[in-house]
Amino acid sequence: MTATIKDVARLAEVSIKTVSRVINGEAHVTEDTRARVLAAVRSVGYAPNISARRLVQNKSYMICILMYPGFYQPASAILNITMDISYEENYDILIQPYFPSHARSREKLVSLIYEHRIDGFITTPPCDAEDFVGDLLNTYKVPLVQINPFNRSDQIPFVVGDDQGGASAMTEHLIQLGHRRISFLMGPRNMRASYDRLEGYQASLVKCGIPYDPNLVIDSEFTFDGGYTAARILLEDPNRMPSAIFAGNDEAAYGAIFASQEMGIPVPERLSVGGFDNLTMSKYIWPGLTTIHQPAEELVEIATRQLIQQLKNHSAMPTQILVPSRLIVRRSTGPNLS
Amino acid sequence: MTATIKDVARLAEVSIKTVSRVINGEAHVTEDTRARVLAAVRSVGYAPNISARRLVQNKSYMICILMYPGFYQPASAILNITMDISYEENYDILIQPYFPSHARSREKLVSLIYEHRIDGFITTPPCDAEDFVGDLLNTYKVPLVQINPFNRSDQIPFVVGDDQGGASAMTEHLIQLGHRRISFLMGPRNMRASYDRLEGYQASLVKCGIPYDPNLVIDSEFTFDGGYTAARILLEDPNRMPSAIFAGNDEAAYGAIFASQEMGIPVPERLSVGGFDNLTMSKYIWPGLTTIHQPAEELVEIATRQLIQQLKNHSAMPTQILVPSRLIVRRSTGPNLS
DNA sequence: CTGTTAGCGCCTTCAT
DNA sequence: ATGAAGGCGCTAACAG
Numbered sequence: 125m126t127a128t129i130k131d132v133a134r135l136a137e138v139s140i141k142t143v144s145r146v147i148n149g150e151a152h153v154t155e156d157t158r159a160r161v162l163a164a165v166r167s168v169g170y171a172p173n174i175s176a177r178r179l180v181q182n183k184s185y186m187i188c189i190l191m192y193p194g195f196y197q198p199a200s201a202i203l204n205i206t207m208d209i210s211y212e213e214n215y216d217i218l219i220q221p222y223f224p225s226h227a228r229s230r231e232k233l234v235s236l237i238y239e240h241r242i243d244g245f246i247t248t249p250p251c252d253a254e255d256f257v258g259d260l261l262n263t264y265k266v267p268l269v270q271i272n273p274f275n276r277s278d279q280i281p282f283v284v285g286d287d288q289g290g291a292s293a294m295t296e297h298l299i300q301l302g303h304r305r306i307s308f309l310m311g312p313r314n315m316r317a318s319y320d321r322l323e324g325y326q327a328s329l330v331k332c333g334i335p336y337d338p339n340l341v342i343d344s345e346f347t348f349d350g351g352y353t354a355a356r357i358l359l360e361d362p363n364r365m366p367s368a369i370f371a372g373n374d375e376a377a378y379g380a381i382f383a384s385q386e387m388g389i390p391v392p393e394r395l396s397v398g399g400f401d402n403l404t405m406s407k408y409i410w411p412g413l414t415t416i417h418q419p420a421e422e423l424v425e426i427a428t429r430q431l432i433q434q435l436k437n438h439s440a441m442p443t444q445i446l447v448p449s450r451l452i453v454r455r456s457t458g459p460n461l462s
Numbered sequence: 463m464t465a466t467i468k469d470v471a472r473l474a475e476v477s478i479k480t481v482s483r484v485i486n487g488e489a490h491v492t493e494d495t496r497a498r499v500l501a502a503v504r505s506v507g508y509a510p511n512i513s514a515r516r517l518v519q520n521k522s523y524m525i526c527i528l529m530y531p532g533f534y535q536p537a538s539a540i541l542n543i544t545m546d547i548s549y550e551e552n553y554d555i556l557i558q559p560y561f562p563s564h565a566r567s568r569e570k571l572v573s574l575i576y577e578h579r580i581d582g583f584i585t586t587p588p589c590d591a592e593d594f595v596g597d598l599l600n601t602y603k604v605p606l607v608q609i610n611p612f613n614r615s616d617q618i619p620f621v622v623g624d625d626q627g628g629a630s631a632m633t634e635h636l637i638q639l640g641h642r643r644i645s646f647l648m649g650p651r652n653m654r655a656s657y658d659r660l661e662g663y664q665a666s667l668v669k670c671g672i673p674y675d676p677n678l679v680i681d682s683e684f685t686f687d688g689g690y691t692a693a694r695i696l697l698e699d700p701n702r703m704p705s706a707i708f709a710g711n712d713e714a715a716y717g718a719i720f721a722s723q724e725m726g727i728p729v730p731e732r733l734s735v736g737g738f739d740n741l742t743m744s745k746y747i748w749p750g751l752t753t754i755h756q757p758a759e760e761l762v763e764i765a766t767r768q769l770i771q772q773l774k775n776h777s778a779m780p781t782q783i784l785v786p787s788r789l790i791v792r793r794s795t796g797p798n799l800s
Numbered sequence: 801c802t803g804t805t806a807g808c809g810c811c812t813t814c815a816t
Numbered sequence: 817a818t819g820a821a822g823g824c825g826c827t828a829a830c831a832g
Contacts, residue, residue: 199537
C-alpha cells in the first residue's frame, strides 16, 4: 500500500494537519517541524492522493480542450505545450475531440460536466460555432476560454490570431510579385477565420487598386479535398484561370498544389499558391509553402494559462488577447510570368 | 449545488445504497424501485461524483498513452479512436507526451503514478526504449500494454505491427518494378521497427537473388530531416546513386522526396521512393507516396481496449497481438528506367 | 430485496 | 504554531 498523510504524520510525530500544511505550502509551521515532515515524506515516498483532494475541494484539477478532429491538426505541437503546462501547474489536460452537433460528442461533454470531471474548458473552432457548448458551460458556471471564437463576447475570455492582417499580408505579397488574378478559397461558414481572411484579401485588393472579381473567390473547406476540388474547378476553366491561389488555410493549399501538379501546371512557375497557418508539413511539402505563421501552439498555451489563472483566482477579469501573425515566404509563390 | 446521491435517495424514498445499486447497474433491485430511483435521478439531474467514486475505489478511471512528440504523429486519428473508447468505457484517456531520458517527462510520469492519477498505461515507441518506464510501472504494479515494444516480453501484453512483412512487401514491389539498386534508410537505434524493417528488406533481396550492398544502407532517423539528409548523401555520390529509396518511414520519405525534387531528380521517373506507416499526409504529398499501411489508430485502439479489459478483469492473461500490414501503391514508385 | 454502518484520504473549522 | 473532530460523496461489507 502506498503511504498516506497519516503515515507521514506518525513518522514525523505531528498531526496530519501539520503535514497537510507543509504539503500545501501554508504558513504557521516552524522551520524545524517543516524539515521533519519533509524528511518523513521522502522517507515513505508520500504523495497526496489526488482523488481525495479532488473530493474534499470539489475540484478536479483537470481542464479540457475541445478540438475538432476533422483538420490535420498540429496536435503534436499542442501536446508538447500542454505537457509543460500540466507539469508546472499540476493540472491534467484532456484533449477531447468534439464534433459540433454530434450526439456522442455532446453526451461526452455533458458527462464531463455533470460528473465534475473538468474544472474549465477551452474551445477551438469550430466547436464554439453551435451555441450548445457555450450555453451548457454557462448554465453550469464552468469557466471557458475561447480560441478564435466565431463570436467574440465581453463576458468570455478569448485568444485570437490576426486573420485579417495575415490575409492582407499574403495578398499584398502576391500583388507585389505581379499577380493580378489572385483567387481566394473561402473556408467553411462555421469559422470566423473564413470571413476574416476574406476581408483581409478584399481589403488588400482595394488598397492596391485591383478590382474585386467574384469569379476568383470560390467556396471551399479548410481541408485537402476542399482545396483540391476548388483548384481543379479554377484551373480547368480558362475564364477563371488565376495566376495565384490564396488558399484559405494550409491544408487547402496542399490540395491546390496537388491538383496543380496533377494537371501539369508547375508551382510556382505558372501558379503561385499561398496558405495560412504554417502547419509543420508546410515546410516539408515541395516546393515549400508560402504561408502565414499563426502558431496554434501559442494560442493554446496562452489560453490554457489564462484558464488556469482564472481557476486559481476567481475574480480575474475576462481577458482578450490578439496574437500577431507573420508572412513566411517559401518557394510556392513566385513572380507572375504570364 | 449539484445533487448528490442523498438527494436522490430522499426523493425516491429509498436508501442511498439502493440508489448506488441502480446507478451501477447491480442486481437485487425490483423493477419498481429501480424506476422510482431513475425518475428521481432525472428529476434532480443527478450524476455520480467521480472524485468520490475514485477515492473509495482507489481507482482513477483514467488511462494514459505515452507518446513521443518528435514524430509527425497521426495524433488526430488517435484522438478520434480514444474519444470513442472513452465514451463507451467511461474511462478518460490522457495522451501524455514523453521523451525518453528527459527529466521533466520522468517527473511527470512519477507524479501521475504516485498520486494515483492513472490506472494503466500504454507505451508507444520509443518511450519503452529506456527501462525507466517499465521498471517504474512494474514496481508500482501499474498495468501496461505496449505498442511495438523494443523487447517483447511474455509478461507484458503488447500489440505490434508487421514491420518485417511490410518491409518485405515494399522491397519486392520495388524489385518487381525492375529496381536493383534499392537504398534503405535505417531508422533510429532505439526503435525495434528500425531493425525489423531492415531485416524485411534484406530478406527480400536474398529471396530475389540481389546481392546486399552495404553502401546502399544508410543510418538515418524517422524524421523529415533524417530522410532529407540521407537522400542528399546518396544522390550526390555517383558511386552510391540508387534507382529507388526505401525510406524507413513516411516522414523520412517526405524528406527524401523533397531532396530529390530540390536536386532536379524527378520522382518517380528517375527515382522511386517508398515509405512506411501510411500517415494521412502520404496521399496528399505529390506525387502520392507508395507506402505500407500500418494503422497507428488500430494499434492504439486494440491496445486501449486490451488495457481496459485487464483493468476490469484482473485475471486476464497477457495478450500478444500482431496486426497485419499491407502495401499501398501510389505514384512515388515506378518502373526502373535507368 | 433493501438498509445501516464504516471508512476511503484529505482539507476546513475551530480549539488550544 | 499545532491539533482534534467533522465531513466531502461514494461504495463495500454486512445485516436484516
